[in-house]
Amino acid sequence: MTTVSKDAQSADQTATAPDPSPDLAALAAALAPGALLTDPAGVAAYRFDFTADEDAGMPLAVVRASSAADVQATVRWAGAHGIPLVPRGAGSGLSGGSNAVDGCVVLSLERMRAVEIDPSTRTAVVEAGALNVEVKQAAAEHGLWYPPDPSSYEICSIGGNVATNAGGLCCVKYGVTTDYVLGLDVVLADGTLVRLGGQRIKDTAGLSLLKLFVGSEGTLGVVTRATLRLVPAQQPPATLVATFDDVADAARVVVAIGARLRASMMELMDQASINAVEDHKPMGLDRDAGAMLLAQSDAPGAARGEEIALMEQLCSEGGARECFTTTEPDEGELFVAARRAAIYAIERRGTIMLEDVGVPVPRLPDLLTGIAEIARACDVEIPVVAHAGDGNTHPVVVYPPGDAEARARAAQAFSQVMSLAIRLGGTITGEHGVGRLKRDALPEQLGPDVMALTHRIKHALDPQGILNPGAGF
Known part of the structure; x- marks a missing residue:
């Protein structure tokens, strides 16, 4: 298997040492009431995604965000204390991408479920915790359709779909998640909320940062909202x-x-x-x-x-x-x-x-x-x-x-x-993401130069290495 370059390795080893006694009371005060979960039994329920990997760690706490402001406050607090942050949608992932690491804060987006359909632009503005099926149902009320169609569409979230660039049964003709993402709201590692793209079909202004975050598995920023392209309802097959x-x-x-x-x-x-x-x-x-x-x-x-x-x-x-x-x-x-x-x-x-x-x-x-x-x-x-x-x-x-x-x-x-x-000229993941389970195989596919570039991008956006450490690369 190909070895990652020393520069890439060093870029991946810059995580700030975590505070041994972080002030959870201060975090709770910065969030909406009831957002912080510290009860051991409740916290333990957020250790695993669908993989139930026995190597998953135990979180320090769980934040169940109800707004982008909650996400920003959590990210800023984690950065201040050097605490790893593991973003989580519905927990239906299949590659360990939202499995907890020891001492992390799991940042759950499950409460952020708003879905707004705009028939005039054929778009849906969707919070990250909304389920794929909820977007389909809302679009169908207007004679529209959201095509990305994972087998788990009834239980998987749009935030998770964006994080892994999910596909599904219809993608052979209609494409995958990235083909329908027109805009994203993303909270960066320093707590800044950036808005990329929007309800416009064509937009070549600036670098294509929007596509950088699709498929990034929560390692570069936390997606809080997506603007999705819709199409006319599918004909009966x-x-x-x-x-x-x-x-x-x-x-x-x-x-x-x-x-x-x-x-x-x-x-x-x-x-x-x-x-x-x-x-x-x-x-x-x-x-x-x-x-x-x-x-x-x-x-x-x-x-x-x-x-x-x-x-x-x-x-x-x-x-x-x-x-x-x-x-x-x-x-x-x-x-x-x-x-x-x-x-x-x-x-x-x-x-x-x-x-x-x-x-x-x-x-x-x-x-x-x-x-x-x-x-x-x-x-x-x-x-x-x-x-x-x-x-x-x-x-x-x-x-x-x-x-x-x-x-x-x-x-x-x-x-x-x-x-x-x-x-055979293929890939280790077509739609589930690298997560934690396939991380060791990624250098074999990408090679040392691309791995080094990947780590440079990660270090530029997350210099402390707090965002979903151990996932992806």
Whole structure:
């Protein structure tokens, strides 16, 4: 694995020594009443994100901010005392990015939930704690749609989506979070609140600082509000479901379809993930299939049927064992629900290490074949679900809880999957973020020069190193 340069390392080691007895009373006085949580049991509930990483630390306190002013006061207090600050949205992250570190203050944005829709500009002005589903619902009241669509859209927050540049099932056609962020309010490490962008579609004034904060995982500033672009409501989709004997065959069909048209959804489940869903909640999926491909078209008018027909043809030519199509949205949604349930179903098979690797779409067959080889070599189960249309996969390494030897083999597989993706010209994360779980693999992907540049930017914006230390890089 590539070594980070000495300059980059030194830039990452400038955190101010924390005050051993910080004045929490002064922090409480600077916040809205009831914002500061110090009860040990209550604080402990904020240790983990969805990863439940056993290495997560114990916070000193939790601030449940209700305004940008609360965020500013917390950041200023943390800076004055050299206290690490871990921003947190809904806690649904999958890479450990909001796991606590010992002695930190967890800064929760969960109470900041305001959503305002402006139909005239087709925008939503949204506080960071608002859930993705709440934005979708508010937009739908005006005949509009917010496309970024993580499987966890019902429980994940917009602040977390911005922090990780979240994607989802629709991003193969409609893009990811950054494609919809027009403006951000960000509290910097010194407590300054800056407003970037706004309700305008075009804006090239100054450096593109807006994009710098999208995907920065709370390491450069704390996002308190976002201005999001909305689009007209999606047309009711037509759905194709095809099963294959082999996951590589399904992946080759994904490549063939992508060369001919742009589906609005292109999801893949391997046999292990299909069976995990059926074990968790029987939905009539084909347990014997080596892979299932779920595709949709929301093209207007007759083009929708034409796209589905072409996808069905390409599946048949690619060796599909069975194809099913429907123009009934509710019927199609049953299969989408099965795909969304996959991670939760797999989690019930044991302790998991969840990957988020992506490759150029033509390398998808090689990636899936390589993951299967890693699973065999490390003697672990690695079910795979994928946003196949854009090459983003979620291999889930599963091992028995409490088995130290199995955990070591799982960790080895976890690392090897990331290295495989890099060798194929891909990435260690397509939408979940680096967090704390993948930090050690980042230099292998970026190389020493880019890592050094990353640390220089971090040091410029957070010279004390208090913002989400240990996350990302």
